[in-house]
Amino acid sequence: VPVGENHNVKLITHPSDPPxxxxxxxxxxWTGLMDAVPSDHNGLLYCIGTRYESGVNIFEDIRYFGRxxxxxxxxxxxxxxxxxxxxxxxxxxLDDGDMNMFxxxxxxxxxxxxxGLQIDHLQEYxxxxxxxxxxxxxxxxxxxxxxxxxxx
Numbered sequence: 001v002p003v004g005e006n007h008n009v010k011l012i013t014h015p016s017d018p019p020x021x022x023x024x025x026x027x028x029x030w031t032g033l034m035d036a037v038p039s040d041h042n043g044l045l046y047c048i049g050t051r052y053e054s055g056v057n058i059f060e061d062i063r064y065f066g067r068x069x070x071x072x073x074x075x076x077x078x079x080x081x082x083x084x085x086x087x088x089x090x091x092x093x094l095d096d097g098d099m100n101m102f103x104x105x106x107x108x109x110x111x112x113x114x115x116g117l118q119i120d121h122l123q124e125y126x127x128x129x130x131x132x133x134x135x136x137x138x139x140x141x142x143x144x145x146x147x148x149x150x151x152x
Contacts, residue, residue, distance in 0.1 A: 004041040012045040012072050019054035019083065027054035034070055043070045049077035049091065049120065052099055055084035059107050066111025074108070075120035076101070076143065093123040093135075094142045101142075105150050117143060 004011045013033055016023035025033070027050075034042060044065055052058045065071050078097030081089040094101050105117075122135035 001037045001039045001042050005039060008041075010041050010043055010072050012043055014045040014075075015047055015050045015054070017047065017050045018089075019050050027051065027056060030065070034065075034068070040069065043072040045073045045075065046071040047075040047077075047120065048099070048104060049075065049079045049089075053079055053082055053089045055082045058099060058104065062104070062107045062113075063111055066108065066113055069112075071108070071111070071113050071115065073115045074113075074117050076104075076117045077120040091121045091123065094119075094139055096123075102146050102149060105146055109150065119143060 001011060003009075013025060013030070015027055015030065016025045019027050021028055030044065034044070046062070046065065048058065051061055062071070076094070078092055078094050078099050078101055079089045080092050080097045082098075083089065119136070119139045122132045122139060124132070125134045128134040
């Protein structure tokens with residue numbers, strides 16, 4: 001982190017995926033990781049799907065880390081189910097999971113997030129090819145529509 005500070009580079013930590021409680025970068029350990037090296041250059045790659053899968057209240061979690069300025073970048077995906085409640089989860093299309101992705105964006109804006117939204121773990125369509133062109137096009141269009149609605 002001191003080297004990152006000297007060169008104005010922000011360092012990000014991604015949670016363990018899947019978010020099992022005993023992994024090195026488990027959801028339970030995120031706060032400790034940020035507190036262990038307090039710095040404006042030590043932050044999170046906030047994986048929305050992984051955080052939700054762990055069973056956290058996603059909106060409270062975004063507010064907690066976002067208000068501290070610790071969310072530097074996001075992995076933007078939706079899932080159905082959580083490990084604590086269902087014993088697992090399913091990665092799904094952005095509009096097909098448990099989370100309201102528009103409300104996620106509203107909450108990120110509320111805390112002043114100004115980093116990237118990276119579409120993560122694309123859904124599979126039977127007509128798609130190995131490059132997932134259909135899934136990519138759908139996801140980009142969906143995110144663009146969410147951002148347009150957020151700005152309206």
